[in-house]
């Protein structure tokens with residue numbers, strides 16, 4: 175298993191970009207729960223964030239793509255509005271171990287790095 179980030183580093187209601195070996199991911203914490211996705215919009219495959227670590231709309235209620243404004247549920251990553259409506263962000267399976275977000279090494283072989 176690979177340790178990505180301490181869950182405590184993600185403040186409630188915020189998001190955090192994570193890069194590992196040129197693989198780009200992001201995590202969101204909502205209601206004390208962590209959600210982890212590839213940083214790739216299902217519309218055109220671009221990174222989502224507006225600025226470093228900013229993946230959420232102003233209310234912190236939804237994930238928003240900075241390219242064309244698609245809105246995604248934090249839980250599940252379903253696109254609610256925008257050009258990829260009905261598609262999903264790709265979630266990354268993980269476990270929490272002693273407060274650390276951990277992924278399988280094989281996860282980094284499944285999805286190619288974002289250009």
Ligand code: FES
Nearest residue numbers: 215217239242244
């Ligand atoms: S690339 Fe994300 S909405 Fe178009």
